[in-house]
Amino acid sequence: MTRRRKKQAARKPAPKRRKAAPRALPDPLDDFITAGARALDLAIDKSWMTAVREHLRVTLAHGAKVASCPLPDDAEPAPVFKA
């Protein structure tokens, strides 16, 4: 190889390394579900997790919709205990 070709070869960029596939960020609800299930002694199979997460997300959204309705501090819940 001539000196010139050696220089050209040296200038060639190194072959690109294949980038690792981007990892999906863990859903913040997953930690909540795992901790909650442990506290309640519920065993959740990994294959159920997606559905449980989606159901929980929907239910929490409904809860937030209700919570957005301002009620006075002295509002009584619907079931009233009578001694």
Next chain:
Amino acid sequence: MIAEIGWASASEIAHAVASGDRSALAVTEAALARIKRLNPKLNAFTTVTFGRALARAAAIDRARGQGRNLGPLAGVPFAVKNLFDVEGIPTVAGSRINRDHPKAPRDATLIERLEGAGAVLVGALNMGEYAYDFTGENAHDGPSRNPHDPTRMTGGSSGGSGGAVAGGLVPIALGSDTNGSIRVPSSFCGIFGLKPTYGRLSRARSFPFVASLDHLGPFARNVKDLALAYDAMQGHDADDPVCAARPVEHAAPELGRGVDGVRIAVAGGYFRKGAFAEAIEAMERVGNALDVRHEVDIPGAEQARSAAYVITATEGAALHLPRLRSRARDFDPAVRDRLIAGALVPAALVNQAQKFRRWYRERVLELFREVDVILAPATPCAAPKIGQQTFTLDGVETPLRPNIGIYTQPISFIGLPVVTVPVPLKPLPIGVQIITAPWREDMALAVAGVLEQARVALAPQPDL
């Protein structure tokens, strides 16, 4: 004279049996034969109580021979959602788990009352697992099938009840309604259904779902039968702590009083969002027949639906928590995953939902000072295909299963009485809710009677 038992009304059957035109045994045998022929197609029954029904019918015929009063439902076959206790069989409530329960030692109160009026129990009916369902599908027993098109849903969770009445297997069936489970199958199957006021009819010896929202009630193919069944089941029952100590207020004798002077309005706002063309047409037909010109906005209906959703998820989860721990794999996965999610919802949200419930009740009761009856769609669409997962609601593709009850949940949330009437559109019927103030089932039934007389509401006979 009854030509065909399958489509005969309960009142016609009772008249024929009382007059001796037909024996109760002949009626029961005809009903059992029809169930045997059609149930493989409709999958409405999970248990047929052949021996019990025949023995009961024979006893009615003996009583007639002795000149005794047979009751207003003499010899009328009926069936119940399989969450009602039926003496001698386990109360499965649509589940696999409850099949391991012991046999029920005594009938549910409402079965006792219907039989006390002369009716004959012929079996228990398919339902969505533990009543957490709007489709009528069941992972263990297979889906209930719609008599107007067996590839379509009956609606749930009282799917077998809807299919059995619409298919002419029985003239009367009982179901439960926590968020819409009487009104949705009534709509999809094209029959009449009554969800009474919360606390009106006893729930004793039925398997619960959400105690603070559970109601029981009847289905029928005409208003008179619905009222007769309802009247026969009224009355206080100490076995159900929620059952109100109110006098029996018969509705059947009031059916002919019409709607003169009754202030009727259509629900606007939330109840207009998401409705498919068939729901809009059904509302127009009913509104025109009643000459309704007034529209009301039920304040907080959307939040009410959300609050019902939260309370259902959490109370249901609390009920099933021990089974979720010990036998999670024996649940229908679609039910199990929702219940697990419900178990994890923070208590603060549930408490807020219960506070909202009281606020909302007061607002709606204020509305009933201005109007007597509110009309609303029962479902956003006619019966979807069995297995369908999504539908387009207000332009957005949305999961079907939890959203069929968008119009029923805000009403049952505060225990209002509702009669669902079927509007016989082609190719499929769809229901409209007739909603009244608490304890005014009589008025809702009277309005339904007017619509039936005008043939705007009627149960179409399927080609089976």
